Amino acid sequence: MSWIDVLRSNMINLIPATIGLILAVRFFHRSRTAALLTTLSCALAWTTLLVSMILRGIVSTTFIQEVNHDALEALHSISLPVFILLEGSIMLLLVAAVFVDRKPPTLLAADQSQGANISRHRGVTTLVLSWVFLLLFPSFAITTLVMGVQDLRAIRRGDLDSAGRRGMIIGVIVSAIALAWFLIALIASIWIARGVYDGSIALFRSGIY
Amino acid sequence: MLSFFHTLLSAGPTFLPAVMALIASGLYFRRFRKPALLMIAAALLLWLNALYSLSVDLALGAGLIGSRDPNLELFILIDGAISQSLTMGGYALLICAAFVGRGDGAPDVGHASERQARELVLIGALSLLLFQPLGIVAWMVGARDLRIMRGAGADQDNRGTVMLGMVLGIVSVALFGVTLVTAAITVNVVTNMV
Incomplete structure (x- = not known):
């Protein structure tokens, strides 16, 4: 693997990292925490490139490849958690940056016309999204489940219009079914994949492949 | 068995943040749509990437795609393109999500106040001492503030502090660049020597 290949394989980090830095600088005075979190994640993306380059250099050293196989294996087993940690941190920092330090928007005109501080319900949104997630992406039902539970609590507190209560309850139930379906499918997939994996390895070793 | 769990583990960096992103979206959906x-x-793209990588790793591990496959190079090319597009899309969407709607509040004053100027120096110093890539923010924000200060009628009180933060940022970035180049040269030299 040449230096160009290392750079090319890190493009997935470098291009968004550069965009992130530009945005962080632009919004630094308006939303400092988000800008700092984004900058930190971008800096970690650059660090990933540095680590990749160093590892590439070490692995390409013929001394390690030819003489010390154990060292090469140890290097591989160390590098995996390092990359997992770096990639995971980049993502988590960005996820944290999305909602940090946001000011809640003022009430919509339609909400204000209702008089009090009661917001309009989102029963239809929850219901439609939960069905879409059940049919297409069951794992995403976690979003509608959280939304529905939060809105039901808001109705109990009197902060939200109670007209959409029934839709929300159905949405929550559909989301829970979708999540349960996803978990069962996930466990089954892992079980089947492990069986296929082990079976193929056994066949491969016995010379059938 | 160990390789199988290695494969599962390698999907973790995209899988877990995607779950957290979905929960956070549910929590804040009503307020920040x-x-x-x-x-x-973004979570959808990251999730697809995790599933795709998992499938490819399993296929490779199970020997369904072998090193003697005549189309292996084409496969590697397409595999890289799919994986990179999904991850890059996920990153880009998350970065956009971090800043979308931020301009709706109070207007940006443009240049730094005294407190912000001191924070800029702090970021510059921290980047120099701890994490040099962070210096790029001190550099860019400092340069932007100084450019605004040069405009007619702008407040010049914190000019020196902003300048100091910017210089610290430049030094940090320069040091990081030198580190990168030195690491590359050292690795090259060691490789050639051996």
Whole structure:
């Protein structure tokens, strides 16, 4: 693997990292925490490139490849958690940056016309999204489940219009079914994949492949 | 068995943040719809990437795609393109979500106040001492503030402090660049020597 290949394989980090830095600088005075979190994640993306380059250099050293196989294996087993940690941190920092330090928007005109501080319900949104997630992406039902539970609590507190209560309850139930379906499918997939994996390895070793 | 769990583990960096992104989207969907929707889209891409990588790793591990396959190079090319596009899309959407709707509040004053100027120096110093890539923010924000200060009628009180933060940022970035080049040269030299 040449230096160009290392750079090319890190493009997935470098291009968004550069965009992130530009945005962080632009919004630094308006939303400092988000800008700092984004900058930190971008800096970690650059660090990933540095680590990749160093590892590439070490692995390409013929001394390690030819003489010390154990060292090469140890290097591989160390590098995996390092990359997992770096990639995971980049993502988590960005996820944290999305909602940090946001000011809640003022009430919509339609909400204000209702008089009090009661917001309009989102029963239809929850219901439609939960069905879409059940049919297409069951794992995403976690979003509608959280939304529905939060809105039901808001109705109990009197902060939200109670007209959409029934839709929300159905949405929550559909989301829970979708999540349960996803978990069962996930466990089954892992079980089947492990069986296929082990079976193929056994066949491969016995010379059938 | 160990390789199988290695494969599962390697999907973790995209899988777990995607779950957290979905929960956060659900929590804030009512108040901040645009960032929540962008975050759901990002989670979708990251999730697809995790599933795709997992499938490819399993296929490779099980020997379904072998090193003697005549189309192996084409496969590697397409595999890289798919994986990179999905991850890059996820990153880009998350970055957009972090800043979308941020301009709706109080207007940007443009240049730094005294407190912000001191914070800029702090960021510059921290980047120099701890994490040099961070210096790029001190550099860019400092340069932007100084450019605004040069405008007619702008407040010049914190000019020196902003300048100091910017210089610290430049030094940090320069040091990081030198580190990168030195690391590359050292590795090259060691490789050639051996």
